[in-house]
Structures are given as C-alpha cells and as structure tokens.
Amino acid sequence: MKGYNFAYLDEQTKRMIRRSLLKAVAIPGHQVPFGSREIPLPYGWGTGGIQVTASILGAGDVLKVIDQGADDTTNAVSIRRFFARTAGIATTTATADATVIQTRHRIPETPLREDQIIVYQVPQPEPLFRLESSRVETKRMHGLADYGSMHVKLYEDIARFGQISISYDYPVMVNDRYLMSPSPIPAFDNPKMDMMPALQLFGAGREKRIYAIPPWTRVTSLDFQDHPFRTINAPYPCGLCGATDSYLDEVVTDDTGGRLYVCSDTDYCSRRRGAAE
Amino acid sequence: MTPGFADPVADSQACFRTILDVMARPGHVRSVSGITAPAPLCDAAAAVLLTLLDHETPLWLDPEAEAARPWIAFHTGAPHGASFAMALSLPDLTRFPAGTDEMPETSATIIVQVASLTAGRAYRLEGPGLRQPAVVRIAGLPDDFASIWQRNHALFPRGIDLILCAGNTLTALPRSVSVTKA
Numbered sequence: 211m212k213g214y215n216f217a218y219l220d221e222q223t224k225r226m227i228r229r230s231l232l233k234a235v236a237i238p239g240h241q242v243p244f245g246s247r248e249i250p251l252p253y254g255w256g257t258g259g260i261q262v263t264a265s266i267l268g269a270g271d272v273l274k275v276i277d278q279g280a281d282d283t284t285n286a287v288s289i290r291r292f293f294a295r296t297a298g299i300a301t302t303t304a305t306a307d308a309t310v311i312q313t314r315h316r317i318p319e320t321p322l323r324e325d326q327i328i329v330y331q332v333p334q335p336e337p338l339f340r341l342e343s344s345r346v347e348t349k350r351m352h353g354l355a356d357y358g359s360m361h362v363k364l365y366e367d368i369a370r371f372g373q374i375s376i377s378y379d380y381p382v383m384v385n386d387r388y389l390m391s392p393s394p395i396p397a398f399d400n401p402k403m404d405m406m407p408a409l410q411l412f413g414a415g416r417e418k419r420i421y422a423i424p425p426w427t428r429v430t431s432l433d434f435q436d437h438p439f440r441t442i443n444a445p446y447p448c449g450l451c452g453a454t455d456s457y458l459d460e461v462v463t464d465d466t467g468g469r470l471y472v473c474s475d476t477d478y479c480s481r482r483r484g485a486a487e
Numbered sequence: 488m489t490p491g492f493a494d495p496v497a498d499s500q501a502c503f504r505t506i507l508d509v510m511a512r513p514g515h516v517r518s519v520s521g522i523t524a525p526a527p528l529c530d531a532a533a534a535v536l537l538t539l540l541d542h543e544t545p546l547w548l549d550p551e552a553e554a555a556r557p558w559i560a561f562h563t564g565a566p567h568g569a570s571f572a573m574a575l576s577l578p579d580l581t582r583f584p585a586g587t588d589e590m591p592e593t594s595a596t597i598i599v600q601v602a603s604l605t606a607g608r609a610y611r612l613e614g615p616g617l618r619q620p621a622v623v624r625i626a627g628l629p630d631d632f633a634s635i636w637q638r639n640h641a642l643f644p645r646g647i648d649l650i651l652c653a654g655n656t657l658t659a660l661p662r663s664v665s666v667t668k669a
Contacts, residue, residue, distance in 0.1 A: 216496045225541055228503045232539075233592040235510045236648045236661035238615045242592045266507065268500045353588035385615050385663065387644065405618070409511045424511045424616035424663075 217264040217297040223247050227265040227420070231411060234422035239384030240352070241335050246418040256289055257415030259312050259331035266327060266411070267293065267310060272300045274308035279316040279457065279474035286314070303477050315378070317399040319456045319478040322408035324425060330393040332414035335421060337381045337391040357389045360432060368437055377442055383430050384423055392429075398441040398457045403429040446471045451482035489523045491537050491562040498522070502538040506650065509659040514612045514623040516604045516658045525558035527551070527575060531652035532600050533558075536573060539596075540565040547572040547583070547595075572597040577629055580639050580647050591644040594662070598650045601627030604658055608632075614664035622669045623658070625651065636666040 215221065223245070230244040249257040267273065273293050277285040281303035289312060290301045302308050305320040312329040322328060338348045341359045351357065360381055367375045380397040384390045392400060393412060403410065403423065410423040423429060433439035444458040449470040456478055458471040473479035492498035498521045505517045524533035536559055540546060545568020548556055552575050559565060559573070569583050570593075577599050586594035601607075607626025610633060629635065639646045639662060646662030660666065 216500075221496060221499070222541060224503075225499075225539065226543065228507075229539055229544070230592070231507060232510050232596070232648070233594075235507065235616075236663060237591050237644050238663060240591060240644055266500075266504060268504060269497060349589045407618075409507070422511075426618040427615040 214296050216269075217267045217293065218249075219247065219261065219264045223261075224265045227261055230420045231262065231265065231422065234411070234420050235409070235424055237388075238423050238427050239388030239390040239421060241414075241419040241421045243418055244420050246415045249415065251288070251292075253416040254333060255285060256312070256314055256331035258413030258417075258420070259314070259329050259415075260289060260292070260413075261415060262329045262411050262413035262420065263293065263310060263312050264297075266329075267297055267299060269297070269299060271309045272302050272307055274302050274305060274311045274477075275313070276311070276316055276318065276475075276477075277314045278459070279318070280476045282476060304481075305477050315394045315396075316457070316474060317395060317402045319453075319473070319475045320481075321402075322406060324407040326408040328406075328408050328410050330395075330410065330412045332391065332393045332412045332419070333416070334379075335391055335412065335414040335417050335419040337379075337389050352388060355387060355389075357383075360389060361434075364432060364434070364437075368434070374433070374437060374439075380439075381432050383432065385427050386430075389432075390421065390423075390429075396442075396457055397431065397439075398443050400429070400431045400439070401441065405429075444471045448473045448479060448482075451479045451486070453479065453482055488558055488561060489525055491522070492534075493521055495537075498534075499538045502534045505657065506535060506538065506659065509650075509657060510616075510648070510661055512616045513614065513660055513664040514610075514617070514621050514658055516623075516656050518656045520655065525555045528555045528573070529600050529652050530655040531657040532573065532598055535598050535650055535652065535657065536565075536571075537562055540571060542566065545570050549574040549576075549578070551575045569595050571595065574598070575600050576627070577632065577635070580635060583647055585639075585642055585645040585647060588645065591646070594645060594647055596648045596650065598652060599628075601625055601651050601653050603627065604651060604653045604656050609669035611667045611669040612660075612664050613667075614661075616661075616664070627653070633666050633668045636660070640665050 277283040431439040540563035542564040546565040547569040583595035603626040
C-alpha cells in the first residue's frame with residue numbers, strides 16, 4: 211500500500227516487537243512489556259494481536275483471522291482486509307491453509323501444525339488482576355511464583371458453588387512456572403494449548419504486554435485433585451453439521467424460546483457440511 | 488564496507504522468522520541468506536545483528552571482532568553496552584546481565600560464532616519447544632559447556648539466551664532449555 215511500510219508498522223517498531231517476542235518465547239508464559247503503538251483501530255479490537263502479526267508477517271504468509279471462531283464477523287473481516295491492503299499478503303478462511311492465524315477468543319477445532327503460528331488478541335494479560343489490582347504487586351507475585359491467591363479463589367468457588375465457576379479465560383500454568391491468562395478463550399479450548407505443535411503468541415495492545423508458549427510446552431489448567439479441571443459445552447450436537455466434538459454457540463431463533471446450537475468455528479462447520487454433501 | 492540486506496524489509500523479516508523458529512524449537516538448525524558479512528563475522532551472525540539491533544540495543548562486541556565494528560555501527564547504530572553481545576567464542580556468561588526475577592526479560596542475548604552446528608560434540612537438549620529430548624552437534628564450544636549452561640539454566644526465569652551461528656546456519660538455546668552431554 212502506498213505511503214505505508216510493509217504490514218503497516220515501521221521497521222524500528224517491528225524490531226522492538228520482535229525482540230520482545232524472542233524474550234517471550236525464551237521465558238514461556240512471562241509477560242514481556244513492549245512499546246505498544248497506535249493502530250488505526252480502537253483498543254479492545256485486537257491492537258496487540260495486530261502488532262504481533264505485523265511484526266512476524268512476510269510476503270509468503272497466508273493469514274487467517276477469526277473472531278469467536280468465525281471468519282465472517284466484523285473484527286475478523288476488517289483485520290484480514292487490513293493486512294491484505296497493507297502487506298498485500300494472501301488470506302484464507304481455511305485453518306489448514308493458513309501459516310499465521312490471528313484469533314480473538316477461540317482456538318480452531320482443526321488441530322494446528324508445527325509450521326503454523328497462532329496469534330491471540332489479549333484484552334487483559336494479567337491473570338491475577340481481579341485478585342490484586344497493583345501491577346507492582348502482581349509482578350512480585352510472578353517473580354516469586356506466588357500463586358496461592360489464585361488457588362484460594364478457585365477453592366472459594368468450590369465452597370460457594372460446588373464447582374470452579376470460570377468458563378472462559380481459565381488460568382493456566384505454563385511449563386510449571388508461570389501463571390498465565392489464556393486470553394478469553396472458553397475453558398473448552400484450554401486442553402488444545404497443552405503440547406500444541408504450533409507456536410502460540412499473545413499480544414495485549416492496551417496493556418502493552420507480549421507473551422508466548424513455544425511448541426510442545428506443558429500447559430495445565432489449575433485445579434484440585436478432588437475437583438479436576440473439566441470443560442463445559444452445550445450438551446447437543448451442532449444444529450448444522452451434527453458435530454459433537456466442537457464448541458457450540460447458542461443462537462436464539464425466535465421469540466418463543468427457540469434455540470439453535472451451532473459450531474462456533476465456522477470453517478470447521480462448513481467443511482463438515484461440505485464433506486457430508 | 489559491505490552493504491547490509493539487499494531488501495531490508497523482506498530480508499530482516501525472513502531472518503527474524505528463522506530466529507523465532509529456532510528460539511521456539513531449540514537446537515533446530517536453519518539457514519539465512521541475502522547478506523555478505525564483514526570479516527571476521529559469519530553470514531548468519533551478521534544477519535542476526537542487522538535483524539535485531541538498532542540504536543536502542545546496546546551491544547558488547549568481542550575485542551577479537553573489532554574489525555567488524557565500523558560495519559555494525561554503520562548499519563545498526565547500536566551503542567556500547569550489553570543487552571546484546573556478539574562473540575567469536577563463548578564469553579563468561581556470568582559477566583552479562585541475567586535479568587531479575589521480576590524482569591527476566593532484561594537479560595542479555597549473546598550471539599556466538601561457532602565452527603559448526605552439524606558436526607562436533609553431541610549435546611542432549613530438553614525443554615519447551617521440544618516434543619522429546621533432541622541431540623544436536625556443535626563444534627567450537629568450551630569442553631565444559633554443558634555444566635556452564637546448566638548453571639545458566641538453573642537461574643530460570645533469569646538467564647542468558649544464546650544464538651549460535653556457523654557460516655550461514657544458526658540455532659538458538661533459550662534459557663528454558665536444559666543441556667547435557669550426549
């Protein structure tokens with residue numbers, strides 16, 4: 211695109227982000243600060259993910275962008291068009307064809323491969339922020355691996371509700387060292403992060419933090435021996451493709467209580483329907 | 488003075504993805520192209536410097552590599568210091584900042600030029616990025632490298648990250664990986 215550098219960001223900014231990315235990969239789960247730039251998009255729309263994507267993207271990459279699993283929502287469409295225009299790269303909606311996947315709040319159902327990179331958009335990178343509002347204090351807690359307060363929170367959930375009442379952004383331990391926010395993905399997706407063959411990068415634009423999980427890294431969801439981690443999903447097959455193994459969205463179809471449960475991953479769902487026809 | 492990357496935007500992106508890949512998969516050996524290094528640096532080391540360094544990244548340069556200083560200064564503008572280091576043989580890691588428990592990212596990244604990444608002493612690597620322990624061969628590291636590295640690895644999350652370069656090939660040893668003699 212005329213008047214812009216390849217992939218929008220200037221080279222100096224990309225180098226700064228690239229250096230932070232390398233540190234993030236070397237310290238799995240640790241939040242590395244970076245100089246978040248202004249992006250022609252409001253905070254909360256994926257400015258962190260966009261900056262990470264812009265810094266890794268090359269002319270030969272094929273980019274897929276999803277928002278809550280869907281390729282066709284406003285956020286996904288505009289970010290895909292943003293990079294098609296500023297980097298002139300190829301885009302796709304097919305998970306298997308993408309080399310870089312930027313995501314808001316889902317991990318695709320199709321298993322990712324070693325030659326792919328997934329970039330998460332992160333609104334709040336600090337998993338302890340509801341328990342401790344001071345950044346100075348949470349930094350110290352991460353430094354000391356002092357995560358007792360998170361276990362107390364989970365215990366209080368069990369004491370009050372009989373179960374751990376976190377259904378998304380469910381905290382994980384990365385490589386048995388850092389407590390990490392997986393971004394607001396459903397807890398259903400947490401097991402996909404564990405020993406994933408693809409490199410996972412996380413960008414939080416407003417909070418100015420980057421973190422990462424290298425491929426084949428242990429990622430465990432916090433739990434207790436007598437209250438093991440479990441995923442939650444609607445107890446129905448997908449209303450469109452019949453899948454019983456994918457995460458479902460609830461769609462209200464009328465004003466008399468009609469409900470339709472469909473795959474949140476639109477690529478997975480349409481591929482299954484295509485295969486069935 | 489030899490030029491830097493022919494296409495600075497595309498070449499530094501390609502080199503960065505190679506570095507990212509080897510940092511994420513310790514011990515994997517990848518190659519870089521598109522650069523003629525100034526003596527005594529090898530092509531891979533020169534490419535890494537151009538990709539990661541600028542006026543914000545203080546560099547410690549091995550006195551043995553002094554001849555490359557004008558080239559590095561001209562192409563990157565990196566000031567003196569040690570957030571990065573370029574060495575022709577493994578320096579004393581304890582002389583470089585290892586970061587703090589709260590800010591482990593403030594540690595140094597050391598680029599070390601070695602003789603070979605395909606022949607030489609065998610090391611067993613284990614840690615994040617590796618599905619199962621991998622054996623790599625590196626020529627040109629000190630005899631007691633495995634124990635030097637384990638002392639660095641034991642500092643985790645603090646510690647030094649290494650980028651090893653030989654000819655036009657490179658690999659990386661992030662602090663998270665454990666190295667033993669194979």
